[in-house]
Amino acid sequence: MGKVTGFLEIDRQVQKYQPASDRIRHFREFTLPMSDKEVEKQAARCMDCGIPYCHGPTGCPVHNQIPDWNDLVYNGDWENAIRNLHSTNNFPEWTGRICPAPCEEACTLNLEDIPVAIKTVEQAIADKAYELGFVRPFPPERKTGRTVAIIGSGPAGLAAAQQLGRAGHEVHVYERESKPGGLLRYGIPDFKMEKHTIDRRVAQMQGEGVTFFCGVNVGVDRTVEELLAGYDAVLYCGGSEKPRPSDLPGRDLAGVHDAMPYLVQQNRRIGGEDIQSVAWPSDPILAGGKHVVVVGGGDTASDCVGTAFRQGAVRVTQLDIRPQPPEKEDKLTVWPYWATKMRTSSSQAEGAEREFQVATLEFIGEDGVLTGVRCCEVDEARKPIAGTEFVIRADLAFIAIGFSGPAETGVTVELAGKLAINTDRRGSTNVVANDRDYRTNVDKLYAAGDVRRGQSLVVWAIREGRQAARAIDVALMGSTLLPR
Numbered sequence: 001m002g003k004v005t006g007f008l009e010i011d012r013q014v015q016k017y018q019p020a021s022d023r024i025r026h027f028r029e030f031t032l033p034m035s036d037k038e039v040e041k042q043a044a045r046c047m048d049c050g051i052p053y054c055h056g057p058t059g060c061p062v063h064n065q066i067p068d069w070n071d072l073v074y075n076g077d078w079e080n081a082i083r084n085l086h087s088t089n090n091f092p093e094w095t096g097r098i099c100p101a102p103c104e105e106a107c108t109l110n111l112e113d114i115p116v117a118i119k120t121v122e123q124a125i126a127d128k129a130y131e132l133g134f135v136r137p138f139p140p141e142r143k144t145g146r147t148v149a150i151i152g153s154g155p156a157g158l159a160a161a162q163q164l165g166r167a168g169h170e171v172h173v174y175e176r177e178s179k180p181g182g183l184l185r186y187g188i189p190d191f192k193m194e195k196h197t198i199d200r201r202v203a204q205m206q207g208e209g210v211t212f213f214c215g216v217n218v219g220v221d222r223t224v225e226e227l228l229a230g231y232d233a234v235l236y237c238g239g240s241e242k243p244r245p246s247d248l249p250g251r252d253l254a255g256v257h258d259a260m261p262y263l264v265q266q267n268r269r270i271g272g273e274d275i276q277s278v279a280w281p282s283d284p285i286l287a288g289g290k291h292v293v294v295v296g297g298g299d300t301a302s303d304c305v306g307t308a309f310r311q312g313a314v315r316v317t318q319l320d321i322r323p324q325p326p327e328k329e330d331k332l333t334v335w336p337y338w339a340t341k342m343r344t345s346s347s348q349a350e351g352a353e354r355e356f357q358v359a360t361l362e363f364i365g366e367d368g369v370l371t372g373v374r375c376c377e378v379d380e381a382r383k384p385i386a387g388t389e390f391v392i393r394a395d396l397a398f399i400a401i402g403f404s405g406p407a408e409t410g411v412t413v414e415l416a417g418k419l420a421i422n423t424d425r426r427g428s429t430n431v432v433a434n435d436r437d438y439r440t441n442v443d444k445l446y447a448a449g450d451v452r453r454g455q456s457l458v459v460w461a462i463r464e465g466r467q468a469a470r471a472i473d474v475a476l477m478g479s480t481l482l483p484r
Helices: 036-043 066-074 078-086 092-098 102-106 108-112 118-131 155-166 196-207 224-230 259-270 299-311 410-416 458-477
Strands: 147-151 170-175 211-214 233-236 256-258 291-295 315-320 353-356 358-366 369-377 390-393 396-399 403-405 445-447
Touching: 036 066, 036 118, 066 078, 066 118, 078 092, 078 118, 092 118, 092 196, 092 458, 102 108, 102 118, 147 155, 147 224, 155 170, 155 196, 155 458, 196 211, 224 233, 224 410, 233 458, 256 259, 259 299, 259 396, 291 299, 291 390, 299 315, 299 396, 315 358, 369 396, 445 458
Parallel strands: 147 170, 147 233, 170 211, 233 445, 256 396, 291 315, 291 396, 315 353
Antiparallel strands: 358 369, 369 390
């Protein structure tokens, strides 16, 4: 695949970033695209490795045929490259921007720390396809007469909607917010993914016959029972939005917030919408001129860091209870799986102070207003070490320690109560459905994405939406041409 000796002759190159001093002045994407020739050279590095672990499930949840489209790009065949990429992934322009790229971890060349720049090539293929007009509506040749309702328009719901629409079904997507996209639109900052990438996909899907009903809060404006009675199948793709409880003293001080209301607010601000969200109502939260502390070490925490810098924070400190990972992993122990090693996100590289192996003990304040965060060092068992306590000045603190399941909205209340849907054993509200047919215990009701598997990656949500669409098509028609 690619050029047989390409990996020996061509150095790994990925997209460069605008300097941090420039990019923190705006909320736009800040990657600097590579030229077509540069991308073709990177695709040429894909070697004939025999067993391409990048494919999946080790490397890619959607099973992208990475060596195949690398070869097509190397040969300048961009049209067939996007056709191949679309055969497994409905939205490569999103995964090419925000996926952490487990495929690159699984690349054989990663044994030498020089994996193929798969993510860079993927985004280039998607963007080139739009530029050349290869992405357009592909409406079905015939309609089946069957109807499907999808609750939620995140990546799982959108992937399922596109697949089912192309199979000829009448698809209606219900979204409680004012625009489609779910946390893709309202949770992920614009500097990582600008929202016109969602708008143009929605326009494509509308051209294929998918209908979007925004501002409809299922469980409140329309019940799940109504949808089940009015459609041949209903797919629940509500996402994982309920913050894990922290129970930290001082949690109720002014200036202490969960991460999502902050991120959603800023995204709505940039999108020209009222900052008040249906799911995340909050007073205005702004970091300008403030000392900010972010509790948590994941992607959501990193997004808070980048947003705070762009709003003009004086100082941003990120607290991670985990020990600082090694700079380099033991390849022979972990490859081709995702390795625990020191990683620095673009937001962290903008000037964040990172504290590892530190526990947050309490938020402290005066007259009900946050003034600091009391912390301490912890041992390997995450137990506090006596005598290591310290206080970090803070005017604003965000808790970003993950999500425990779908938000407690009208949908979850109705499902748990009147419809008695099964939830998992972990005590969360994740819906029980297997990963073969995605059926719940409620007749005609399916579930896919984070609402089923728990908090996960966008690429996994796309995978589950595609699989659920196939299962629904089989149930409605007896057979299907949709791929798993």
